[in-house]
Amino acid sequence: MMHQYYPAGPGSYAPCRQNTSGYRADVPTTVHNLIRAMKRIQESLRLWSYNQATPEQVSDCYMQFGVEFNAIVRAFEGYDIPTSDLHAIPVRLRTALEDCLGEDPSPYALNQYMPEVRQLLYELLQGLRSKQYAWRTASGRPAMVLPNQID
Numbered sequence: 001m002m003h004q005y006y007p008a009g010p011g012s013y014a015p016c017r018q019n020t021s022g023y024r025a026d027v028p029t030t031v032h033n034l035i036r037a038m039k040r041i042q043e044s045l046r047l048w049s050y051n052q053a054t055p056e057q058v059s060d061c062y063m064q065f066g067v068e069f070n071a072i073v074r075a076f077e078g079y080d081i082p083t084s085d086l087h088a089i090p091v092r093l094r095t096a097l098e099d100c101l102g103e104d105p106s107p108y109a110l111n112q113y114m115p116e117v118r119q120l121l122y123e124l125l126q127g128l129r130s131k132q133y134a135w136r137t138a139s140g141r142p143a144m145v146l147p148n149q150i151d
Contacts, residue, residue, distance in 0.1 A: 027135055030068070030075045031128060035147065037065040038121045041093075045100065045117065049110035055101040062097055066090060076131055079138040086127045093120045 044061040047053035069090050073083045100113035125147065 027072075027075045027079070027139070030071045034065070034068040034072050034128075035125075037061070037068040038124070041065055041097070042114070042117065042121075045097075045110060045114065048101070048105050049107050051105050058097060058101060062094065065093075072128070076135065079135055081131050081134045081138065083127075083131070086124060089120055089124045089127070093117065096120060 040061045041058070044053050044058045048055065048058050069086075073086070076083050096113055096116045100109060100117070103109035103112070
């Protein structure tokens with residue numbers, strides 16, 4: 001059994017337990033979906049800074065990120081690849097987003113918080129990249145191509 005984080009309410013995560021024995025998701029697809037969700041967070045924040053997206057829309061992007069994060073955790077752990085090193089990133093990202101959205105929407109506010117958001121997303125990418133060899137060994141498949149950063 002593993003710890004999983006699932007959306008417990010707007011912008012929050014609560015731990016739950018889920019049995020993943022025998023579950024083997026397509027890791028490249030789940031990674032791709034997570035990267036797309038990461039890009040959506042950044043785009044929604046950019047739009048928010050110009051009053052073209054609401055805090056609720058940013059939160060919705062974060063919630064989808066949480067769904068995709070859960071999927072990648074289950075996918076890797078289905079191959080017995082631990083992901084506990086990644087579990088703090090969604091919580092830290094939520095805090096950064098809440099801090100940003102606590103400001104009045106502006107490019108200035110975005111510039112204040114986007115470096116931290118990007119750093120957290122970069123850490124997540126690095127964490128995923130560090131699991132490639134173990135996944136490739138466990139699955140017998142070629143390495144995934146992961147971007148160096150999310151723009």
